[in-house]
Amino acid sequence: MKIFNTYSRSLEEFKPLNAGRIRMFVCGPTVYDFIHVGNARTFIIFDSFAKYLEESGFEVFYLQNITDIDDKIINRAREIGIEPEELSDRFYREFRKDMTALRVDSISLYAKSTLYIKEIISQIEVLYRKGFAYDSDDGIYFSVKKFSDFGKLSGQDMSQIRHGVRIDLSESKRDPEDFVLWKKHREGEPYWDSPWGPGRPGWHIEDTAITSSLFGDEYDIHGGAVDLIFPHHEAEIAQMRSISGKKFLSHYWMHSGLLKMGSEKMSKSLGNFVKVREALTRYTGEQLRFFFLNSKYSSDLAYSDELMISSNEALSRIQNAFMNLRNISSDTGSFKLDSKKMIAEFRNLLDNNFDTRSVFSLLMEKVTEINRNIGDISRESAKDILEIFHFIDRIFAILKTDESEYHISKLIESIIELRQTFRKEKDFQHSDMIRKMLEDSGIHIEDSGDSVRWRIE
RNA sequence: GGAUAGGUGGCAGAGAGGUCAUGCGUGGGACUGCAGAUCCCAUCUACUAGGGUUCAAAUCCCUACCUAUCCUCCA
Numbered sequence: 368m369k370i371f372n373t374y375s376r377s378l379e380e381f382k383p384l385n386a387g388r389i390r391m392f393v394c395g396p397t398v399y400d401f402i403h404v405g406n407a408r409t410f411i412i413f414d415s416f417a418k419y420l421e422e423s424g425f426e427v428f429y430l431q432n433i434t435d436i437d438d439k440i441i442n443r444a445r446e447i448g449i450e451p452e453e454l455s456d457r458f459y460r461e462f463r464k465d466m467t468a469l470r471v472d473s474i475s476l477y478a479k480s481t482l483y484i485k486e487i488i489s490q491i492e493v494l495y496r497k498g499f500a501y502d503s504d505d506g507i508y509f510s511v512k513k514f515s516d517f518g519k520l521s522g523q524d525m526s527q528i529r530h531g532v533r534i535d536l537s538e539s540k541r542d543p544e545d546f547v548l549w550k551k552h553r554e555g556e557p558y559w560d561s562p563w564g565p566g567r568p569g570w571h572i573e574d575t576a577i578t579s580s581l582f583g584d585e586y587d588i589h590g591g592a593v594d595l596i597f598p599h600h601e602a603e604i605a606q607m608r609s610i611s612g613k614k615f616l617s618h619y620w621m622h623s624g625l626l627k628m629g630s631e632k633m634s635k636s637l638g639n640f641v642k643v644r645e646a647l648t649r650y651t652g653e654q655l656r657f658f659f660l661n662s663k664y665s666s667d668l669a670y671s672d673e674l675m676i677s678s679n680e681a682l683s684r685i686q687n688a689f690m691n692l693r694n695i696s697s698d699t700g701s702f703k704l705d706s707k708k709m710i711a712e713f714r715n716l717l718d719n720n721f722d723t724r725s726v727f728s729l730l731m732e733k734v735t736e737i738n739r740n741i742g743d744i745s746r747e748s749a750k751d752i753l754e755i756f757h758f759i760d761r762i763f764a765i766l767k768t769d770e771s772e773y774h775i776s777k778l779i780e781s782i783i784e785l786r787q788t789f790r791k792e793k794d795f796q797h798s799d800m801i802r803k804m805l806e807d808s809g810i811h812i813e814d815s816g817d818s819v820r821w822r823i824e
Numbered sequence: 825g826g827a828u829a830g831g832u833g834g835c836a837g838a839g840a841g842g843u844c845a846u847g848c849g850u851g852g853g854a855c856u857g858c859a860g861a862u863c864c865c866a867u868c869u870a871c872u873a874g875g876g877u878u879c880a881a882a883u884c885c886c887u888a889c890c891u892a893u894c895c896u897c898c899a
Contacts, residue, residue, distance in 0.1 A: 592899035
């Protein structure tokens with residue numbers, strides 16, 4: 368398997384540190400609000416990648432951190448008038464709900480930063496003792512100058528960095544590029560005791576404390592979106608390698624591209640974002656997954672309702688073919704596909720830097736072939752072809768494979784269709800009656816123009 | 825100013841020296857009680873511009889222009 372490693376800027380043959388076992392870490396969210404679909408793209412990409420690694424026979428420990436203490440959390444909690452802990456708890460739970468709805472279920476452990484304060488402090492102590500960190504009036508800082516490889520991952524020459532353009536130059540730092548490891552306590556903020564007095568961790572140190580407790584000094588894969596490369600991932604490398612003295616933190620660095628609204632990155636600060644929670648009222652988790660996975664993971668991708676709709680058309684064809692194959696009851700038929708061969712081809716493509724786009728390109732061709740021959744497929748042959756779809760679904764989770772859930776949703780959809788015919792005929796007596804029946808069964812209906820959205824309350 | 829990715833058909837997006845990407849959309853047709861689903865055909869001088877290398881370049885090299893991201897926080 369080949370992976371594009373950001374560190375070397377090249378395609379490398381992937382070799383796990385321990386044969387058969389992979390330790391993968393992906394930066395998680397700061398839980399101060401609902402996550403948006405841009406965040407979701409990254410999580411879906413790495414979820415699917417982890418699923419593929421497992422499908423390829425590796426045992427994967429997939430670790431994700433949860434930043435549950437941070438300026439944003441404190442500020443937002445203050446605005447609403449609740450405790451930071453209450454806020455982060457709430458949005459951690461909301462985040463997990465989103466992940467479930469998006470079928471992101473490959474993470475072995477979600478590690479909350481505040482549960483690793485002890486490890487964070489001991490990392491800072493080591494850095495301090497070794498001379499990489501210094502004590503200042505408002506915190507403990509990492510001295511970037513002391514780590515000569517700083518900038519290697521992002522290709523930055525630290526002498527060329529433009530200081531003070533966007534960041535306020537702090538008097539407390541020796542050098543502008545230094546970053547904070549420990550923030551000293553300020554009135555009204557949560558704090559923990561430490562050798563430097565009460566305070567709380569800086570952002571970058573959480574991740575290395577968590578990975579070092581669970582993985583040790585080194586691990587296989589570190590993932591995240593490109594906007595985290597500098598300075599976050601550089602800082603992680605600097606911290607951990609300064610502590611361990613080793614040549615690597617993660618052996619492979621994988622970065623996913625950004626989701627764009629128009630020509631700009633979707634982000635909280637620009638305000639041009641769509642929450643996952645909102646998107647899920649319009650689209651299914653499978654539709655969002657298919658949209659995100661049907662492009663190269665490392666490229667930026669534009670998001671819009673229009674693009675979602677066209678992507679959904681393609682997904683429907685796949686899902687319809689899948690459904691039709693499952694419903695075949697004929698004993699005779701001459702059409703066959705060699706599922707073993709197809710799956711081997713898919714693996715080949717995925718082994719090339721997780722080329723999901725080519726997989727779907729090939730799958731679409733096969734879907735057309737299947738549909739063309741749908742009347743000439745025996746139950747036996749359909750069973751074999753379905754193996755292909757099961758393989759696809761194990762990795763991408765884009766099909767509704769749960770039989771009961773699938774049939775119930777189909778039933779609901781048929782009832783809604785029936786109701787639509789009444790609405791079109793302006794027979795509102797009957798359409799309202801159907802709506803009431805559905806509402807009574809806990810199925811909520813929302814009309815908007817010609818389309819109908821529904822959800823189980 | 826520096827760094828890192830890019831600039832591909834109406835749209836979204838793969839590919840990375842020679843053969844069809846794929847999907848959506850659009851037009852036509854087949855099937856069908858209607859619709860839907862599905863299939864077929866067409867949309868085939870698409871690769872930012874200008875130079876160069878090569879028998880052959882969207883793909884390699886040079887130059888220019890443009891875009892995004894990072895150099896606070898961000899997935």
